[in-house]
Amino acid sequence: MGRRADAEALAELHTILPHASETGEFGPLDDLHRRVAGQDGIGLSARLRIECELEAQRSRTREVAASVRVWENLTRRAAAAGLPATDPTFMSIRSYRAQYIRRRGGPGDRARGAALYEEEYRLRHAALGSDDPRTATAHANLALALRDRGEPGDLALARSMLEKETLNRIRIHGANHPFSWIAQVIFAQTLVRMAEAEKDESERRGLAQEAADVTHALLNSRRRRYGDSDGSTLRAHLVHAHALLVLGREEPAIRELRAVQAAERRSAGDIDPGWTDLLLARCLRGLDARTAYVHARRARASQAALYTAHSRQIEDTDRLIVELAAELGEAQEVS
């Protein structure tokens, strides 16, 4: 009975989950969670899996600090229930905890997020081997966390890890598999970050051009697989537009970003809040400071729903807003 009840509940979960991811509507997931909570014969791992997926959906629009509390609590409960460290649900819960701690952006959060990802990667590597997709996911997450931590040498280390990860995924799954594309997008995004930090103009252009080439090739593939409005397609567009911005090609970047915003309105694309507006603000900075300022303010408003005022995300946006306001003031004085 238990095995069959678990199978039925988990199959229902796997059916409604893509619906929740695509539409942002998680009522059926909430219903399933409530039903299994009151049903005898469902195992703890299956129960926690459903709760984990529901919380993952809720975390998309909830204040990040609140999500951290939820994931810390779920981690404690899974450990107290004696789930083995390699239980797939427990692995997911720990990854979400690391992700939201990193994203909270408070003092020490990025370093702690990176440390938790490192621990997770080592555990999976030892238990599952290096070629297992779950180890590969933890490896890419660790690279991303190091990149965001931003200590000396982190960016270069993240780049080499992601290069290796991309080649490994292409070797195992082929270049035409979405699992390979994920590593490529994170790799391209890391190249853009390196380009922004690079002082040598030719190096800078080289890195940004490589990022633009990688994402351009991926855009068609993702569009064909997921459609124009899906979050994964839109994220590839954002990295591509960011690369164009670094290359000084603001106008095509602005066209691309406006198309992303139109698509975002049509879908529940899972895009980091404020990401598109921030890029638009930066692209428009030298062309139309007033509109740039409006986009920066919009980014700030979107971010405020998820991040606290002292997070690095909001502090970075506030800095841009102050700079744009100063530029606007100067422009008004001149005119």
Place this chain on the structure above:
Amino acid sequence: MVPMVSHLRKSPIAQWHLRVRGSAGREPERKRVEYYEALHAWLEDRDADAPYTEKEARAELDRRTRHSSSSTLYSQLNRRPLAMALPDGPVRAALAEAGVISRLTAETKIWDHWAHRTGWLNGLAATGGGSGRRFAATTLIRVLAVWAAGNPALAKAEYCAPPLTAVADLCLVFDEQVGFDDAAALLTKAMEYAVGPLGVSPLAVVDAVFDDLMGLGFEPAHIVHRQLERALEPLHELEFVLQRLPEDLRADVGDRLVPRFEQVLRLVERSERSA
């Protein structure tokens, strides 16, 4: 989606299996089910990649079900044979001529996958209308991958043949516009991925066969034209009503329709450019 779900629940092969399981006041076919459970347990206990002969398998099942010979197994499977619930074609012909262990394996896969299928149907019903055939087909594969990854020994048996209920379901999702054998081939490929390293991520299994799925059920010209006819029919009705509506209501309709048409036009123009 809900009419599709009720259609799926009543498919001939689902009806066949419900008689084995017992439903609507009917007793389950207990001896037949005993053999399913024995086969499943035996496959799980042995090395999944080691070959076995039909004679060895029959002897093992007799031992596990405490029958002195395999005549009970033959008589069970010959009562209302599974092949009779399948549409005409190579899969049905092959199953009708197959040995008793191959036939038992096909039935056991249906039996064991049933809870997953039920969860899938419940999920389709819970997400209501609007999600469409692509959603139903991709989630069918996703759930099949979950089952195969969780039961690799049974899933691998008979060269990763999928549960025939899943094949029939995929055909129904595609409005019977695809062949049973082509649908079976696609799901066999998904099963092969699911029992391999990709099985840890059912979504990755869907991704691995996605192009094949589109090529099978969505991109052939006759299916595209059928889809187009279906889309145009309500539009024709809408056009008729629109001419009668006051301007403000017409404008409301336009606000909803124009961005969708623009999107379609962009796609049509994109194809023309690449042609």
